Amino acid sequence: xxxxxxxxQSLIVQKGGISIINCAYENTAFDxxxxxxxxxxxxxxxxxxxxxxxxxKKEGRFTxxxxxxxxxxxxxxxxxxxxxxxxxxxxASMGGGFKTIFGAGTRLFVKA
Amino acid sequence: DVKVTQxxxxxVKRTGEKVFLECVQDMDHENMFWxxxxxxxxLRLIYxxxxxxxKEKGDIPEGYSVSREKKERFSLILESxxxxxxxxxxxxxxxxxxAKNIQYFGAGTRLSVL
Numbered sequence: 001x002x003x004x005x006x007x008x009q010s011l012i013v014q015k016g017g018i019s020i021i022n023c024a025y026e027n028t029a030f031d032x033x034x035x036x037x038x039x040x041x042x043x044x045x046x047x048x049x050x051x052x053x054x055x056x057k058k059e060g061r062f063t064x065x066x067x068x069x070x071x072x073x074x075x076x077x078x079x080x081x082x083x084x085x086x087x088x089x090x091x092a093s094m095g096g097g098f099k100t101i102f103g104a105g106t107r108l109f110v111k112a
Numbered sequence: 113d114v115k116v117t118q119x120x121x122x123x124v125k126r127t128g129e130k131v132f133l134e135c136v137q138d139m140d141h142e143n144m145f146w147x148x149x150x151x152x153x154x155l156r157l158i159y160x161x162x163x164x165x166x167k168e169k170g171d172i173p174e175g176y177s178v179s180r181e182k183k184e185r186f187s188l189i190l191e192s193x194x195x196x197x198x199x200x201x202x203x204x205x206x207x208x209x210x211a212k213n214i215q216y217f218g219a220g221t222r223l224s225v226l
């Protein structure tokens with residue numbers, strides 16, 4: 001019940017294409033769903049986040065789609081760029097962040 | 113900008129050694145966390161602390177302990193290092209307000225236990 005399942009493990013996208021990463025959770029007590037981006041040699045950094053009372057959040061080229069009934073959420077990267085090549089982690093959080101469960105990560109490679 | 117600094121980027125230790133990983137944050141955050149990152153497993157929480165001298169076990173605390181004597185500093189201790197503790201260790205901090213669950217991460221310490 002505490003798992004967050006993330007797919008795919010790795011993704012190769014052409015420059016200008018759309019990158020899509022999917023996550024699913026079980027525990028309906030989660031109330032905050034952040035995505036973190038990690039470049040090699042760096043720690044993860046918050047990219048975008050959503051709360052379950054909205055179905056979509058967009059920040060620039062990055063969009064989270066949230067389906068509360070299906071307990072699924074996804075990250076869409078529009079017009080993907082080589083600089084977006086990184087590892088992306090979805091997460092589900094509750095209790096003010098004390099309980100944050102991370103997905104296994106997706107390594108994205110954007111071909112120039 | 114929030115800065116979370118981990119004292120070492122790379123460490124090589126021998127089996128049975130006592131290992132200290134240090135983490136300092138400069139944003140007066142109440143909460144601090146230690147994770148380990150392994151390929152295909154994501155980030156797994158070892159311990160967290162919500163106040164000075166307070167600590168709570170995470171999902172994989174076995175073989176580890178922590179210390180938080182000052183608000184800005186959170187140390188992870190491997191009492192007797194073993195080869196299965198070879199991993200990337202990440203420290204994070206977050207503000208104490210319930211509405212702000214954002215965690216700020218350090219660059220990580222890659223530990224190899226031989």
